Amino acid sequence: EDKVVQSPLSLVVHEGDTVTLNCSYEVTNFRSLLWYKQEKKAPTFLFMLTSSGIEKKSGRLSSILDKKELFSILNITATQTGDSAIYLCAVERTSGTYKYIFGTGTRLKVLA
Amino acid sequence: NAGVTQTPKFQVLKTGQSMTLQCAQDMNHNSMYWYRQDPGMGLRLIYYSASEGTTDKGEVPNGYNVSRLNKREFSLRLESAAPSQTSVYFCASMTGNQPQHFGDGTRLSIL
Numbered sequence: 033e034d035k036v037v038q039s040p041l042s043l044v045v046h047e048g049d050t051v052t053l054n055c056s057y058e059v060t061n062f063r064s065l066l067w068y069k070q071e072k073k074a075p076t077f078l079f080m081l082t083s084s085g086i087e088k089k090s091g092r093l094s095s096i097l098d099k100k101e102l103f104s105i106l107n108i109t110a111t112q113t114g115d116s117a118i119y120l121c122a123v124e125r126t127s128g129t130y131k132y133i134f135g136t137g138t139r140l141k142v143l144a
Numbered sequence: 145n146a147g148v149t150q151t152p153k154f155q156v157l158k159t160g161q162s163m164t165l166q167c168a169q170d171m172n173h174n175s176m177y178w179y180r181q182d183p184g185m186g187l188r189l190i191y192y193s194a195s196e197g198t199t200d201k202g203e204v205p206n207g208y209n210v211s212r213l214n215k216r217e218f219s220l221r222l223e224s225a226a227p228s229q230t231s232v233y234f235c236a237s238m239t240g241n242q243p244q245h246f247g248d249g250t251r252l253s254i255l
Contacts, residue, residue: 041184066243073248074148074234075187080243120187132177132244134187 034059036123038135046143049111053138055121056103063131065097065104068120070137075120078106111142146170150235150247157225157254165220165250167235174239176218178202178210180231181249187234193218225254 039054055065064082068075079088081097081104088095092111097104108115121135151166169176174195179187189202193212207229209221218237222229232251236244 036186064241068246074246077243077245122187131192132189134179136184136186 034123034125034133036121036133036135038119038121038138040138041136042139042141044141044143045111047112049142050107050109051111051140053106053108053119053121053140054103055106055135057121057123057133058102059123059125059133061126062099063124063126066122066124066132067095067104067106068122070118070120071116078119108140111140113142113144116140116142148235148237148245148247150233150250152250153248154251155253157222157252159225159227159254161225161254162221162223163225164222165233165235165252166217167219167247168217169235169237169245170216171237171245172215172239173237173245174215175237176212177236177238177244178208178218178220179234179236180204180229181234182231190220190233227254230254 036057064080066080067078079095084099092109095106118137118139120137122132148169177192178190181187188204190208191210193199196215199210211219230253232249234249235247238244
């Protein structure tokens with residue numbers, strides 16, 4: 033059965049810390065891996081990764097995919113209280129009953 | 145620049161009541177999705193519509209029906225609400241290989 037597993041489930045850090053969020057997957061017909069940030073409402077898109085070893089970066093956030101070991105990490109440097117959110121990982125499949133499988137999310141809380 | 149709009153934002157129902165959650169997108173996307181989000185479960189797909197006129201079951205379709213009214217609108221209906229359907233419901237849309245865009249969600253409580 034295809035699955036996406038995120039770790040840790042929750043994390044509390046202080047402002048200025050660096051955090052690494054993990055997403056591992058066992059999915060047939062892999063197309064891409066996506067990261068979303070969910071604050072109080074709608075998940076908002078962060079990154080889409082399709083190739084191994086190529087880092088995607090946006091400000092203090094970066095992410096990389098390892099298709100051999102079947103995982104991705106999301107790094108946040110110099111964390112701020114505004115980074116507090118649930119971070120969702122999803123894997124898109126090329127075929128199958130439905131395209132996206134989501135992990136359970138990592139809840140990050142950044143303390144001032 | 146609305147994106148994906150869901151109504152209502154909150155709803156409380158009694159067991160056995162019916163209701164329809166509405167979703168509309170203004171991005172001319174072909175595909176639309178309904179998810180539910182429960183604590184510790186992530187987002188689980190209920191139904192999706194790959195294009196106007198088609199709908200398919202997702203991971204957890206039991207107790208729900210959908211209608212793709214036109215390209216913009218995709219509604220989710222609970223015919224006889226049960227407490228197990230208490231959840232936050234998200235609608236999403238996408239086109240091609242672009243990422244999904246999500247609405248702000250409907251928080252539904254069933255007593």
